[in-house]
Amino acid sequence: xxxxxxxxxxxxxxxxxIDELVVDFEQGARALLGRSAPASxxxxxxxxxxxxxxxxxxxxxxxxxxxxxxxxxERRPAWLIPLDRVHLNxxxxxxxxxxxxxxxxxxHCREQEGRLGRPVEPPKxxxxxAKFASTLTGPYDPIVLPDPKVTREAxxxxxLAVVIGRTARGVSQRAAADHIAGYMVLDDVSARDCQRExxxxxxxxxxxxxxxxxxxxxxxxxxxxxxxxxLTTRLNGEVMQSSNTSDMIFKIPRIISFISQxxxxxxxxxxxxxxxxxxxxxxxxxxxxxxxxxxxxEIEGLGVLRNVCRRG
Numbered sequence: 001x002x003x004x005x006x007x008x009x010x011x012x013x014x015x016x017x018i019d020e021l022v023v024d025f026e027q028g029a030r031a032l033l034g035r036s037a038p039a040s041x042x043x044x045x046x047x048x049x050x051x052x053x054x055x056x057x058x059x060x061x062x063x064x065x066x067x068x069x070x071x072x073x074e075r076r077p078a079w080l081i082p083l084d085r086v087h088l089n090x091x092x093x094x095x096x097x098x099x100x101x102x103x104x105x106x107x108h109c110r111e112q113e114g115r116l117g118r119p120v121e122p123p124k125x126x127x128x129x130a131k132f133a134s135t136l137t138g139p140y141d142p143i144v145l146p147d148p149k150v151t152r153e154a155x156x157x158x159x160l161a162v163v164i165g166r167t168a169r170g171v172s173q174r175a176a177a178d179h180i181a182g183y184m185v186l187d188d189v190s191a192r193d194c195q196r197e198x199x200x201x202x203x204x205x206x207x208x209x210x211x212x213x214x215x216x217x218x219x220x221x222x223x224x225x226x227x228x229x230x231l232t233t234r235l236n237g238e239v240m241q242s243s244n245t246s247d248m249i250f251k252i253p254r255i256i257s258f259i260s261q262x263x264x265x266x267x268x269x270x271x272x273x274x275x276x277x278x279x280x281x282x283x284x285x286x287x288x289x290x291x292x293x294x295x296x297x298e299i300e301g302l303g304v305l306r307n308v309c310r311r312g
Contacts, residue, residue: 001055002216003041003182005093006086012093014041016059017216020083023062027079029054032061041092041217042268045165045181090136091184091217092163097269098135098211099259100159100188102127102201104249104274111277126250126258129201131188131211131272139214139305143189144312145291146207151191154210154289154309157275158233158241158297160226161186162252163217168265176256179265183223185305186213186272187233187297192281192288208312212295213270215303223301227251230300231276236293243276245299 002017015022025044029037035054038044044051068074103109104127109120137143145154165181188205189212195204223229226245233241250258255273259265280287289295293309 001059001219001222003044003091003219004214004216005041005089005091007089008081008086012089013039014044015081015086016055017083018059018062018066021066022081022083022086023058024079024081025055025058028058028062031077031079032065033057040094042094045092045163045267048166048267087138088140088215089138090211090213092268092270093133093136095133095136095268095270096266097263098131098133098272099263099269100129100131100205100272101250101255101274102129105243105247105276106249107243107247107277108275108279111279111282122249126255128259129205131202132206134208135206135211137209137212139185139212139303139307141212141307142209143187143212143289143295143307143309144207144209145289145309146191146312151194151204151207152288153192153281153286155190155192155280155287156233156235156240156289156295156297157188157190157279158231158299159186159188159272159275160229160231160245160299161213162256162271162273164265164269164271165267167267168256168260171257171260173253173257176253177220179256180220180252181267182217182219183226183302184213184217185215185297185299185302186211186270187295187305187307188272188275189289212297212305212307214305218302229302232298233278234296234298235280235287240280240287241276241278243278245273247276248273
């Protein structure tokens with residue numbers, strides 16, 4: 001399944017993707033199944049197994065309906081909307097927490113050594129920091145660059161994001177997969193000059209719109225091996241990052257288990273798993289995002305973000 005949060009000029013709604021169609025979850029469940037349902041992705045995740053089962057039934061019935069529509073036997077209902085007529089938002093726009101990993105790709109550690117003039121040792125355990133929900137924006141929305149007096153060095157970072165589906169507290173690595181709702185692409189945009197000034201990461205990572213994500217929340221049944229997915233960033237069409245999640249130092253089960261020993265993870269929480277090498281800050285010469293730049297972040301099987309930078 002592929003969950004989206006969308007709107008058509010109205011309040012945000014939860015939807016399911018079927019090819020190029022968006023199924024409004026609440027309205028479709030009522031029309032086809034006679035069931036009431038939540039209207040937000042986070043509320044559906046909090047609902048747990050009943051929500052997943054209802055979604056599976058709805059998809060099955062809707063696919064049959066789509067066949068009849070294509071055959072001319074029925075008209076398309078209002079709750080079945082062409083994808084090009086909706087605006088996609090962050091799949092989970094209202095998580096309780098956005099928890100991020102730093103330095104989780106070995107080659108990303110190594111690419112920093114030349115600029116810093118010293119070895120950068122891979123971490124012995126996951127390095128955590130936070131972004132805030134206000135950073136989240138849709139897969140095709142603009143990245144708003146702050147006033148140059150605040151930062152001049154915004155940078156891209158393609159990352160695999162994991163969304164939690166069940167409350168997780170003190171879980172083992174073996175049980176971690178049972179707590180995953182799905183995966184999506186996330187661009188962990190970072191203000192490098194603020195990062196240097198602060199000697200930590202929270203402010204530099206938490207400007208509004210500094211976390212484009214989506215296009216959809218893809219459930220684990222469609223991602224059989226999240227530990228072996230190609231990641232790519234293109235800046236104005238030029239490939240800047242090209243790697244694979246197999247190069248992560250800490251794998252997803254370890255990450256979830258590690259975090260959950262200290263922090264209770266809730267349905268809808270987002271974990272970003274670090275970025276591979278190729279970021280702008282460690283290139284020669286360094287590259288920073290500027291108004292008009294087009295950033296495309298892609299992960300195999302999950303889709304592509306396409307965000308145009310503009311000045312706020």
